[in-house]
Amino acid sequence: MSTTGPDMSGRTRDDLVSRPWRGAKRHYDLFKELTIGILVVGLLTLGLSALLSSPDDTTVTLRQWSRSAPADFIATATAELGGTSDSAQYGPPYNSTPDATQTLGPIDLQSLSGVRIPIDTANDFVIEPLKTLPVPPAAIRVWTAASDAQRTAWTTDYTAALAAAPDNDPSRVKKGAYGPVPALTHALLLMAGNGALDNVIQAPGQFYNMDYTRGILFLGDGAYFPGLAQAQHLTGDQWGVMNETGNYPGQSWLWLFSFWYQIEPFSSAPNADLLVVFVMLVLSVALMLVPFIPGVRSLPKWIPLHRLIWRDYYRKK
Amino acid sequence: MSLGGPAPAEPEPAVSEDDEKSSTWTGAARRWLLRRLPPDKLLPDDQPSYVASWIYVFGMATIAALVFILISGLVLSLNGPQWYHVSELGHFVNSVHLWGVELFFMFMVVHLWGKFWMAAWRGGRTLTWITGVLSFLVSIVTAFTGYLLQTNFDAQWIAFEAKDALNATGIGAWFNVANLGQIFMWHITLLPLAVAAVVALHVVLVRMHGVVPPLDAADSDSQLTSTDAAPSESNGERS
Numbered sequence: 001m002s003t004t005g006p007d008m009s010g011r012t013r014d015d016l017v018s019r020p021w022r023g024a025k026r027h028y029d030l031f032k033e034l035t036i037g038i039l040v041v042g043l044l045t046l047g048l049s050a051l052l053s054s055p056d057d058t059t060v061t062l063r064q065w066s067r068s069a070p071a072d073f074i075a076t077a078t079a080e081l082g083g084t085s086d087s088a089q090y091g092p093p094y095n096s097t098p099d100a101t102q103t104l105g106p107i108d109l110q111s112l113s114g115v116r117i118p119i120d121t122a123n124d125f126v127i128e129p130l131k132t133l134p135v136p137p138a139a140i141r142v143w144t145a146a147s148d149a150q151r152t153a154w155t156t157d158y159t160a161a162l163a164a165a166p167d168n169d170p171s172r173v174k175k176g177a178y179g180p181v182p183a184l185t186h187a188l189l190l191m192a193g194n195g196a197l198d199n200v201i202q203a204p205g206q207f208y209n210m211d212y213t214r215g216i217l218f219l220g221d222g223a224y225f226p227g228l229a230q231a232q233h234l235t236g237d238q239w240g241v242m243n244e245t246g247n248y249p250g251q252s253w254l255w256l257f258s259f260w261y262q263i264e265p266f267s268s269a270p271n272a273d274l275l276v277v278f279v280m281l282v283l284s285v286a287l288m289l290v291p292f293i294p295g296v297r298s299l300p301k302w303i304p305l306h307r308l309i310w311r312d313y314y315r316k317k
Numbered sequence: 318m319s320l321g322g323p324a325p326a327e328p329e330p331a332v333s334e335d336d337e338k339s340s341t342w343t344g345a346a347r348r349w350l351l352r353r354l355p356p357d358k359l360l361p362d363d364q365p366s367y368v369a370s371w372i373y374v375f376g377m378a379t380i381a382a383l384v385f386i387l388i389s390g391l392v393l394s395l396n397g398p399q400w401y402h403v404s405e406l407g408h409f410v411n412s413v414h415l416w417g418v419e420l421f422f423m424f425m426v427v428h429l430w431g432k433f434w435m436a437a438w439r440g441g442r443t444l445t446w447i448t449g450v451l452s453f454l455v456s457i458v459t460a461f462t463g464y465l466l467q468t469n470f471d472a473q474w475i476a477f478e479a480k481d482a483l484n485a486t487g488i489g490a491w492f493n494v495a496n497l498g499q500i501f502m503w504h505i506t507l508l509p510l511a512v513a514a515v516v517a518l519h520v521v522l523v524r525m526h527g528v529v530p531p532l533d534a535a536d537s538d539s540q541l542t543s544t545d546a547a548p549s550e551s552n553g554e555r556s
Contacts, residue, residue: 010443113490
């Protein structure tokens, strides 16, 4: 409490700030103001909706991906088989890749859940979907029978060969010992191109599905989906999720959250997500506790915008 | 009590007297509530003279926007998450939902800044400030789940992008942004209830404590001492 000015804390005292107001009153009609408010805001909302509509860019499908960027699709499917994709090496909650979690000193919240949404990219994204085909490719048997080391050798070599091929075109890959990998990835490409993979990948053998984790992760492992997002200024280094497709304001209230990802040390930190969430948590709690923070709570006294708000009162003071 | 035979019914004691004497929990709760929030404080028809600025409109405007969000959201949810892709009316209702949210946040942020520069937490109004900030934060989470529920490209990308922050904190294992069933439940049930509850508590607290007086107000101000500033019954202390 200051002795030279108003008490800027939130505490209750026996003063005019804490007591019910005993001074001059003005007429006020709560319900009338609410009604007028609803009318005006309603007109604004309906007017903006009629004038500016809302964005609704159609979903990207695995079918679309496989047809628009087959080389990227094949490369991604190979990475899923070889366990080298982002999803395959993600760590909890999808799998238990060692040292994959984001930590802050000894704090490792990501590991607490364990593998709660298990994802085995080779089986869930490639092998199991292919098994649902009327005639599953014979390459599945070869893959299943092989050792882990053999599988790794096949996928590593095929990945290198794809990268070396002109335009990464799978049809122009040099001959080599890639085992069943080309057959599997091509079968998956065909399956996706026919539109059969989109539903199957989410929940093989199920009629209902409300969980799109697998499809989203598979899409994100490629370059096609992030490329579409980049063109729509939606990637993390473009202020990410606060943006919206098209020229719409999006979640502009997330600006501070997105802001940290744009600057050092956050932008290059391997644990950027954890750091940013931590900073935002601290700032949110701080905002909530402003009445208890000396200095911050006195800002309105030092920067007297209240003189503008209450100018009528002060004039008649 | 009469001992047999019809007797003229004794007049019921007045409710107010009963109120004072009642030792039930319910009676005590009613007395406490009426003391803290008498009807003319809950639904006032006057305000202190200093409540005279456009800045005071934004709290009410936020609630008005919330009304349109809730109505349009109800129509959207009753028709299912895919409806608005194929129906012209659905698309319009979706637009109302979107612009309602944009206005809601715009009004709310202006309201928040206004209350900050008025230091509106003074005089025992700390909880009012805290519930206000809380409703801002819960609204952000609610809006985020709405963006995930769009079932379009934007929703796909936001799910992909946002999973990392949630997974890094361990929340993603239970709050899976790519699980539409989960997000649907959060967005149309739990979070709207949370927003409504926090906003309702915030409004009740505002009514309970009244609007914060000016920073430099003093007991010697003419508006507290002049003859036309007689104490009003409606805002007087009650016990």
